[in-house]
Amino acid sequence: MSTDAQEPRTDGGHALFGPMATGGEASTRRERAYRLYDIYVYAPASIMWNNWRAQVGTFLILFFVAMGTIGVHIYPEPTYGLADPYIGLFESWEYPLGTDRAGRPIDRQIVHATPPMLQMALAGAIFAVGVAVVVGVTSGFKGGKVDRMLMTACDVMICIPGLPLVIVLAAIFEPRSPFVVGVILAIDGWPGLARALRSQVLTIRESGYVEAQRAMAVDQGTIIRKDITPQLMPYILINAAQTMRAVIFESVALYFLGILPFTVTNWGVMMNLAYTQGGALSNLGRAGHWLFAPMLALILFSFGLVLFAQGMDSVFNPRIRARHAKTVTTDEESGQMV
């Protein structure tokens, strides 16, 4: 960004995001920061606001993020024997979701399991999206041998079933930190996105302004960084949401089955204890809420992430946008930016 003023610029093409979207010079640091905010935060947010899926999705995600950051400080930690064991749903106003076998309130357990899960999801998404962007953009832009090699690597990874690989890795490394668990769980998350990004880059690189940049001998790294990657932001965001969902799904499953060591709290750990210690399946009346409350939290969170991804998709996907603009009028149409 600092070398902005000296660099040759093109006049062709248009971009949804990135420096091309506004053009103009930004001299002071403050103006540049404002411009970045405007391009990457304000514009997408204002588009999203007109789409109900994105709205509900964002609301749910923010709710869980708030739970993991602020909620942990409001609700004290659940301790053993805080209340009577096996209080049912809504039986006591103090503990609306009831308590488990050791008298720990379920609602507090759910809240206190959120931060490590958010850390896992974040680490997984950053890892998978990072690898996918590097592989996909390089492959699409370079073409030729590099493309073939990277895409073969992608296809190999797509064909290797993810969960067995994750289980093998988890067994060998016995990860303890939520960040490491997140990265291991997302190890198979990148090839699909890398392929999708590659095909996007293939179309962008044919566009006039990229060709002009190459004609002016702008170096490839700069083209990739400034002209190509910003246009991929919607895809990256959508896939980050999907990767987070996958990481959370898998982490809860593996903790539920007891495959990952119980070093952090997790909704899956709660479900495991409800199943093994509470006998929740054979005695739903006694321990059912212990099993189903974390499940419900899981479904809500993932519903939020799915809605967010879908909302972003219908806002940014030009195909859907074009179709809606031409044929039908829905609430989504008012959110178009063209």
Next chain:
Amino acid sequence: MGYYLERIGQAIITFWAAITITFILYRLMPGGPVESMRNQLMEEAAMEGGEIDMDRINRLVELHTGVNPDQPIHIAYVDYLMDIVLYQDFGRSIWRNEPVFDVLWAGMPWSVFVSFYGLLLGFTANVLLGALMAWWENTRFDNWSSIIATFLNSVPYYVGAILFLAVFAFQLGVLPRGGRYNEHLDPGFHLPFMFSVIEHGILPIATGFIVGFGGGALAMRGNSIRILGSDYLRVAQLRGVSTARIATRYVTRNAILPLYTGLMIGISAIFSSSIIMELIFTYPGVGWYTWGALEGRDYPLLMGIFLFYTFVTILGILIADLTYGYIDPRAGTEGRQEAY
């Protein structure tokens, strides 16, 4: 022809890569199984005092992991590769005390059985529901189905499995709680046994259905809608082609094409998920052994399970790939752009 050779070559490369990954994890990783076992034995020897007998420790490691630590690494790698490819020898399971291949071979038909039907049913439901939603676009049916499909998409399959188990097996008691068939029956080609197999398979297959169902219906809907607006359909209508023919031959067939590629990823997903599914339903297929292998630190079995799932997935994807040419004549024409 080149397309087929390329696909088969790709499958072979993938399997080779999987074998190499297991070898590296197993043998070379710091803190991997072999090293941790040797460290543990050395510590024990040091605790007992006296001299550390490296020969004895190496022999013990070999006994427990099937790995000879004295062998140079490249020779060990070639041996490992040859054993698996030529003799289907995955080593010996410590937990079951029988060759890994025999353990997996016995569980394989059951895993494939439930996974295959789950995926097939899920895929069919996707196509039907997606096509209907597109046909009645923006009606109440479409809107509700979209929301329900999205919601189902965000329910993890194993949550579905647990709910099925709680309701149908424990509360209502209409379906068995686990196992592959009624243990009191002789396995054989007779009706009570076959009925028992189906009865035990219903819940696992229903779980696979959730995995296969996924977001496919919405993708199918999107594809169909895109095709419904295209010009050649209008021409077909003007030519007087019947609605039924337009719906099946013109719209559905073209809309399925992109889903077919999704089916490949679906194959990988369903075999991945079957580990968790089999553990929940205590269905002794291949995945069910994962638990015992993890508990008993039975690395040969664990690696065998991983390689088995990789092999089945690669095979499924290869079949899908090779038949894709029949479904979509345009296949194999991509990848012709200029290289920078």
